[in-house]
Amino acid sequence: MSKRTEKTIVDIAEELQLSVSTVSRALNDHPNISAKTKERVKKTARKLGYRPNALAAGLRNNKSKTIGLIVPRISMFFPATISTIIQNKLQEFGYNLIICQSNDSYEQEVALVNTLYSARVDGLVVSTTLYTSDFSHFDIFRDNNIPLVFFDRVPKDYNVKVIKGDDYRGGYIGTTHLIEKGCKDIVHISGPLTCCLYSDRVAGYKSALQEFKLPFKKSRVFFQELTKENAWQTCEKIFSQKPYPDGIFASNDTTAITISEYCRSINLRVPEDVKIVGYSNDPRTEIVSPPVSSIDQFPGMMGERVVAVLMELINGRQTVGTRYSQEIIPIQLIERQSSAGKVKVGKKKLSLS
Amino acid sequence: MSKRTEKTIVDIAEELQLSVSTVSRALNDHPNISAKTKERVKKTARKLGYRPNALAAGLRNNKSKTIGLIVPRISMFFPATISTIIQNKLQEFGYNLIICQSNDSYEQEVALVNTLYSARVDGLVVSTTLYTSDFSHFDIFRDNNIPLVFFDRVPKDYNVKVIKGDDYRGGYIGTTHLIEKGCKDIVHISGPLTCCLYSDRVAGYKSALQEFKLPFKKSRVFFQELTKENAWQTCEKIFSQKPYPDGIFASNDTTAITISEYCRSINLRVPEDVKIVGYSNDPRTEIVSPPVSSIDQFPGMMGERVVAVLMELINGRQTVGTRYSQEIIPIQLIERQSSAGKVKVGKKKLSLS
DNA sequence: TAATTTAATGCAAACGTTTGCAATAATCCA
């Protein structure tokens, strides 16, 4: 690396016979600097091709104007969409975003938290791994009053700002929709219960069964990492003996799509023989045949709320001891062919409000 | 923001009655510091919960140990996969990655380049927008000898390190495959020619036609931003009058999948009536019906090459004036049902080596 | 044992920017 040719505010100050503090104040529109001096300084900065050094400003201010984001994987529809919204909104506020992936590994999440702290990010936004149960690695942010927001996959019993989908209701309406379409024997494929969003969806599933007086059967609920491979294996189990279920509610779309594929492979018709509902409204649900019903979580809205809340935390007054609230983003059933059929006039009319 | 409780190397130095320079050297495993002192220092650092301040080290060293990455959109399969590989590999080298999206906007790309420069990233990796034709905003990196690598969507006539897929050959084999499957009237749907990877694919398409003595028809080639909406509209044009083409080679999978959908909507059978080949081997090509043939670009390999090259540039000697080479990542046709059919024994055997 | 060489550590300054308090200049008022 050869010697830098970069101009600093010292160069501007020398050219204009001003102090560096005046130059700094002029570049930052300080009210005590005259308009005339501001104009001279900015003109010279442009002329010299001056570019600020964010490391220096960050060190002095103890603010980096950068936000850290940790998601499990950006190749998944939901995190990718939210990341995009968050980055675009933060840019409006003059913040940079560092997007990091934990690859669903607790160890990697811990390392990323430490690295981002060392980089002195001004805030941290996190969707945790499937397996994070000890959240103490986030204490450094909380204890130093650095804004910390969790979304989607969020901690249980950890005092922090949380923004999540209405997972309980998602499980409830995903299931009641199947019931109202005539299903009497519904399987639920859930993620691992170490992650509370899946347990909320299971609770909603159970609640719907109860309400429609259908029996809850432990053997009809599966807990697994929601990959295509696991979904295929679970289908092999489910359809290894009769009676087959007539409805399946899956906690992600990858699983729902795979179930549909498996049914086709054993000549089970979807939706005539078995109806399917997925979760997240991944665009893939539209392009497969038959298109798959799914619960939309409005990632755009969630991303915007994340940034709004983060800005409030950054600009507001927070102290150690503040009690943080939880914010719920609505969900909505998107009905497609995988669950099509005559609506059974039931005891309870499905309300989508 | 209340007063920081963060420990610095000054605290460690005081506790051990050492100078800060010794503490710094010990923490960085400098050969001149005794093993005993190193151990004492590291133990005290752990005891005090010391965490380095990357802004300070970066300012002093003029290195941030951070790499900037600019891609058009992370929600697209190819950029998301490469970003993931790049981040994972960089972590092995102790580098952070800042992932940014240009949203295919030249203005946003310029702003991102300036912001990343201000953040003093140690290198920059870029896949440009569809419309970037003036690359001068990257001069600041090149002129200051900060490693700069382009991949996939790369500049034409700009002296910089480039890693791209074999787009010419991709166009060639995508087309010859259709020819050997019996197609005689092949449409090519290309992206905008402002982006050289599409013009390379068009050249491959033309070359294949020529080689098999099929006529090139200007009306059989379309240039557009490769969205689902544009693909649908182009299909409306193509199939608005007979004779219909019997093969379509599309420059991305979104377009190929949409074409398949359109054909179904007008009761054209795929592959019997019209065969389709896409580009990038997006996972969606496997789950649609019929599964779509596509050109695989090996994003994993590309991501690894990007990081390897970047490390060479960072650790090597480069000066203003260095001539940079171009590296080609192989491609491979992935044959699926959308282009299935009897192989026509042709003049030229398709070689996939 | 003294001189020489090697090992280990310390001092002071660098990095670029920002800001509290002091100093200076300009303006207003009696």
Place this chain on the structure above:
DNA sequence: TGGATTATTGCAAACGTTTGCATTAAATTA
């Protein structure tokens, strides 16, 4: 015109870490 007030700018230090050169301590050699 002199004093008071306001506007504008400058000085010096801060931020946390690293490193060239100097100094000191320890080890080796004659």
